[in-house]
Amino acid sequence: MLTAFLKAHWRAALISVGTLCLQGMGPRPEITLGLMVLNILAWSIPLARLWGQHQVRTEENATLATLAPVSAPDVTQVLYEVRSTVQEEVQRIETSLAQAQSLLRDAVVGLNQSFTGLYTQTQTQQQLVVSLLGDMTGAAQESHSSYATMQAFTQATSAVLQYFIDLVVSISRQSMQTAYKIDDMVQQMDGIFGLLANIKTITEDTHLLALNAAVEAARAGEAGRGFAVVAAEVRRLSQHSRQFSERLGAQIEEIKTTIATVRQVVGVVASTDMNVSLEAKGRVDAMMDELQQVNGRITHSLHEVSTVTTHIHEEIGVAVRALQFEDIVTQLLGYIRKPLETLQHLVHVLEAMPHTLDSAQLRTLEATLAQLRPVAETVPHNPVAQTSMSAGDVELF
């Protein structure tokens, strides 16, 4: 009888075997849950059919009992097999139901915790992003006395470099001006040299003149004695004058040497290559431009991250709402329990029956069944009207 039943309902049996195999594969609660439900659904159809057949047979038996004396070991045997099969299946379904409910509860609790954690994490992330954005754009400058935005940094660096460049240009200009002035001085010194040459000529002429005067005085004899004294004095003066102009010449020569040294120094200052600094300014400017662009890109990306985080928040809200499906599924599972209880009760009735039936006993059985049927019929067909889990459409019951 059992084999015949299983043969008739090979699909359900196959699903049972399959689910048992899959359950053995791994401890994933959601899969196990799904398999349980599948198992229950698979067996509900054959069991319902079996129940229907049993009803019909009981009625047929009752009819037969009124017509003929009851001594049917075949019927009793069949009833016995039906009873034990139903009992086994009911128990299996009950176990599966309990397991499914427990797994569902655990899974939902875990998911709730997980989503709450996720929500907190994304909230922290959002705060970080907002704070970063403030730093990047300098929006938080009121709270910071010295705000260091990229823009402010760039501007400050640029200003310092520009000051430095201006200084380089200004030093170059002043050095060249000094160099020109020194050139002028050298020229003026050369002019003094020319004048000194004139003085030298005058001194030599004076010397000759004095010599001439001395000769003339000697020729004049006693009368020229006084004049000879004057001539000697003039000669002496011209000698002094020559010594003086010679010393002046030497002094000016020294000055010229000094000026040449100064000119050299100024030349070195003016020639000191500032181009490295100038080019450095160019490079820093380029780097600043690039940094500014990178800064812009980072700010843009941060804005996008912020948007994404907001979306994640919304999605988490949807997921948490959807997790209320636990209530619905628990109620559905509870609904499955009711007919199972009826089935179990029926099994108890059948168990209590002797193996052979007389007509009185058959009537008792009939009465019990009649009692049970209204119970089955009063069970609400589906306490959960909900068929979809679309967000925001959950009714709590």
Added chain:
Amino acid sequence: MALATRTSPDGRMVTIDISGRFDFSVHSEFRKVYEQVPGAAQYVIDLRQTEYVESSALGMLLLLREHAGGDRAQVKIVHCRPEVKKILTIANFHQLFQLD
């Protein structure tokens, strides 16, 4: 000769060509060129053959500008090589001279 001068027939425009390095060594000659043409109103510095501009050249150019009348001066710097133009631009010379 690192420095050559051309004066327009009317003596109003002086063109100075500088070849090789524009550095301190040409300063006397450079100054002499513009001081010797007192009637000139316009100056053109042709850097076509200038390989390098030392920072002392910046001072020389500024002093030429002052000699030519400061803000009213008409001084053009033409045919700069890219690297030379870069240096002049960084020194903000494009605001003081006509830079080509």
